[in-house]
Amino acid sequence: MNTAAIKAIYLNEMSRFFRTIGQSFISPVISTSLYFVVFGAAIGSRIQEVEGVPYGAFIVPGLIMLSVIMQSISNASFGIYFPKFIGTVFEVLSAPVNFMEITLGYVGAAATKSLFIGLVILGTASLFVDLTIEHPFAMVAFLILTCLSFALMGFIVGIWAKNFEQLQLVPLLIVTPLVFLGGSFYSVTMLPPFWQTVTHFNPVLYLISGFRWAFFGVADVPVGISLGAIAIFFLVCLTTVWWIFRTGWRIRD
């Protein structure tokens, strides 16, 4: 294992993040505050509680998941697309590293960034609402697994993308709807039966449900299924990355 290489890639990726740490901190704080003004105050004044949880607190896990998923994908996809675009990827390709090391470096850095943002949102949210976390370890585990899985997915998107439009396409066309329709801001039980059934095909639902369970002990689906779903998603992404590096698809001519 070339751990020096993992560290080198990781630190190089993180250095870009640290260069703009102010922005990275400020923007989730602002957007979270806005969500609380709009959803918490405007809608929350009409919906008192969902499944026994005050609405303001109820949306926190969904809010964190929404940002963490989007950030993981965009960080990781940009992280690998950028060196491909400007040509610096040659160095990684000609270095004595295997796919695991490259992936750990890039995906690890992207996941770290989104984890940081998730925690900033959690911190900001706790200024607005009273939060008690019932299963803190499960909460952290869900958060880290989500960061890693979606960073892996973003990594694949970044390798697949041939231009900037494609880079935006997947998050915009696929992930945003899945996240919004995954019960970020409502409980699935609030939907008509037909849409409840449809929603159960949305993988993000299982994530948000599990994450919410870690906070409040209430869930749309059993927590074991949530964990299973994210583990499967993680493995599918990992296998895809392994296949990409084995065949050189879109990275080696």
Place this chain on the structure above:
Amino acid sequence: MTAILKIRDLEKTYDGGFQALKGVTLDIEEGEILALLGPNGAGKTTLISTVCGITVPTGGSATVSGHDVQRDYRKARAEIGLVPQEINLEPFSIVENNLHLSRGLFGKRRDPATVERVLKQLSLWDKRKNRVHELSGGMKRRVLIAKALVHEPRVLFLDEPTAGVDVALRKDMWETVAQLKADGVTIILTTHYIEEAEAMADRVAVIRKGEILMVEPTSELMRRLGRKELRIDLREPLSEVPQALSEYELELAEDGLALTYSYDTQADRTGIAGLMRALSDNGIILKDIQTRQSSLEDIFVDLVSEEEESA
């Protein structure tokens, strides 16, 4: 001498079906400088990329110090430093961080002393804290070389190291290369500047359309293919070359004041003595004479056009 890099029947057909390498076989001796000479699109960069792991060969093999570049890629790549043709650098990165990154990628521990030595060797020490986009083109190219050297490779690929570099810097580059050779680094460089191959390389490999046309020691190549020209300046202009001198196939300058005689340096008899005698027999008075050796450029142009004629 032992070959540090062995390339055997290496083939590369790109996805579109274009065959850029048609079975290249080449041995590179430890410690030598080999110049890869060829026109645009000959396959020089493809050859380097295939050895370095940037592209995947579709046939044949290559080994570095006995390690196969595909099966045993970790050991093979650890020996190689690569300076690409394009200036591929992160514009906002800091020069010295670039070098730390390269060392790390090659599994070497962080070592400020080595980074300092390499930066000084390439006259980049003053710029170590600068961002890449603040450097001139020539400096950026040297950052690329520094990155390739900082992990202490035994084989260095330089893909057109002096493209876009001014004359003074080019001479500097030649010196740097000579110094690297003295340090025992094996160097494979590609270039369009023939003088560069002539000045630096121990051997020259000529590549065209994915095939190696010839590999020769630079001096041998010069001797074997090198023709010399003898230029004779005359005191009085001639209107035409006298009939008696026709066997020498002389060329008369437009102003009639010079004759040029081409001869083969390898031939048993150059014919110079006979020509001199014939000139004085015909009452032609010499003012000055000079000889000129044809450069690799001429040789190269000859070689390629010969190929084209026979094709």
